[in-house]
Amino acid sequence: MDAVLDNVDLYLKGFGYTIFLFLVSAAISLVLGTLLAAARVGPVAVLRTFASAYVALVRNTPLVIIFLFFQLGAGKIFDWLRFGWVDIHIGPFDFTSFFTAAVAALSLYSSAFVCESIRAGVNSVGLGQAEAARAIGLPFSGVMSQVVLPQAFRASVPPLASTFIALLKNTSVAGVFGVLDAAARMKGFTNDHADQRWGIFIAFALGYMFLVAIVSAIASVLERRWRVV
């Protein structure tokens, strides 16, 4: 445990990157996933097919392969996909091509799961709701944004929470793709302090558990607040 206590700054910085990866990817995948879900349940056949193909392809691909694609493959096809144009520095944190590629991989991967969680919610809203909304003259966008999605989100909170908890832990894959996140720091600590493996492991496991607990707590608050009465 001494290894962690003596390097608390590095420990916190590692989890800092984990949190940034999570927040940015969660926001992007929530937006993308919602759009995908709308496309999947929407009336446009082309969009429906595209969205189901996207979900089938991305959900069935291991996350590491998606990371590999962005790190080694994408840049060879389109130069801008090397993300060399990203160069942001906030305090001690650097957000460069590696962080961006990690966010891209995590967001695209998670959005497939977000899409399915929201679709589950949409399916839980009675067909009569959508028909009633159509009957009062709302267009598809109105039906979705005014009537269906607000109800669907409530039913989606538990599966979405699971998706985001998985995303939080998936950020650790970025540790071997150029981001010095908590998982990468843990490897560094165990390499330098081979005699303190257990202490280091427990310290980092506790860090992840703490973050997951926060996500779970937020989910249960939302679940209670948005409960369908």
Added chain:
Amino acid sequence: MRLIRTKAVVAGLGLALSLVACGDAGSDSEGADVEVKEDAASEFDDGTRMKELADAGKVKIGVKFDQPGLGFKDAADDIPTGFDVEMAKILAADLGIAEDEVEWIETISDNREPFLQDGTVDLVLASYSINEERRAVVGQAGPYLVTGQQLLVPEDSDVESTDDLQGKEVCSVTGSTSLDNAEAEGMKPVGFDTYSECVEKVLDGTVEAMTTDGTILAGYAAQNEGELKVVGEEFSEENIGVGYSKDHPEMCQWIVDTITQAHEDGLYDDAFKATLGPSGVDTPELPEMDACES
């Protein structure tokens, strides 16, 4: 060792797989001419681990599989190649075990101590630098090689030392000592799983340099002749040793004696010339090895 790399990038619907296929064009596992001892078991005292291994005629040795010149094995090879592997062959030969009877096991930086502790491997020769923390949990005999950290940059790069890379991103392996050293030198380390991924990143220009032990970099420079070069003074000192289990402290003296003998017989120099020599590194003197406890 020359590799032909075929990079096939398959794109589909904005998502694709990237494959890096390696093919070996003519293996050259020459190495030093190590003579396997006959009736080796009779030379060791009863109850020692060496006696047990010699009697069994089997030894499990952990080496790296991804470091050209030190420990490298591709899918086509049965036996890995490199300087660490040559040292391992010398030790195995002293136990009367030929190289094709050795069980070669891949160890990565993370699992070397656990593998020694639980007996998955009997010896580790995997660019294993000696430090106090490791010696607290496993035995480390040696050093048999002293190396230092340098920089690997593209052939046309102006970078000459770590001063040119202050605040710049430099690639190394996640969780390695090299990565920590790079950070301490004022560079911004980015970590990948293997050194070969870092080589990709240097070749495609995403990072300006990668850093780790000079001997490892020399291997990659030789593999990518005309594209990459090793630059800069060594800014760290790594003492590479042999790992063994703390349950068998008697192995330490045997390792030291065997390597010393191999040096006197010229096998050490032969091994170095055959493996790291082609990358332009001069054969060093055998470093003075630490005394074994008890």
